[in-house]
Amino acid sequence: MIAQNPTFPLDGKQVYVLRNDQWSEARLMGWQWSSQDGEKYTVLYLEDNAREEGVSIERIRSLEEMQNAGIETNVYDLNSQAGIEQMLATHNKWREQVGVPPLQWSPRLANYAQEWADKLLRENSFEHRQNSNYGENLAAASGQQLSPERVVNMWGSEVEYYDYATNSCSPGKVCGHYTQVVWEDTQEVGCGMARNENREVWVCNYNPPGNYVGEKPY
Missing domain, CATH: 2.40.10 (Thrombin, subunit H)
Structure with missing residues (x-):
């Protein structure tokens, strides 16, 4: 058979x-x-x-x-307090490494981010919200499910492309997600995610925003 x-x-x-x-x-x-x-x-x-x-x-x-079986306790969305706490804790882990204050979770920003995540998934697009008053990091994946920790660590891993002395990214590389995560003046973060059978989108918004041209993150 x-x-x-x-x-x-x-x-x-x-x-x-x-x-x-x-x-x-x-x-x-x-x-x-x-x-x-x-x-x-x-x-x-x-x-x-x-x-x-x-x-x-x-x-x-x-x-x-x-x-x-109680072997794996990870979460793969933001529908529970555990997911929110993981998202916030991972942000603050990266911030602690450079000595900047921890972020607080903002339900208002989370709702704002969720609206955009839903729209991006619905329209099968991937772009920043225009004319926003907040900083924004995006992530997307297909063929896999991301955890909040993996999303933030994807952004944080850009540190290898960031040169603090020159306040610039390596040629051809992206590091702006990392600098927003560790931006010293940012105080609040709120995130949302949307997923279907083919794709998922993650959005985090930051207040006050970071990544001002010509300014170092800390």
Whole structure:
């Protein structure tokens, strides 16, 4: 008998794979079945983009299985207080590294950001809101689900392209998301996210805004 469908669908959602005695986030990139070996998957590990082929089904767990077992407590949206706290804490982790005060969460800014995230997803677009009084960071992904922590760390990782001495980014690189995250005068942040089966969009707004031309972030 030939298996018609994989036990774990190739839908882009994260799974967890037992790797070196630890559970690691991964995406399923392909699968095959044989009467001798059963189901085998090709996985892409999110932490280092390494691929592994021939992964047995016994080494794979869904997010729901991990959460039900109490092994994984991460969140992948902002619908709970845990998601909000993770988003805020990750911002403040980056700010602490450069010695600037922590941000406070603003429900007003969160609603403002959610409106824009919904619009961008609905219209399948990706652009900054025009004529806004607030700073803004955007992120988007397809084929995977991001956590609040991963979103902010994507922005924070731009630090490697930022030269504080010259207050500039490396040629051809982007670092403005990072400088907004650590902008000293910013006091509040609020974020929203929207997701469908194909795509997700994250928006954070900042008050007061940062990234003034000619000014250093701190």
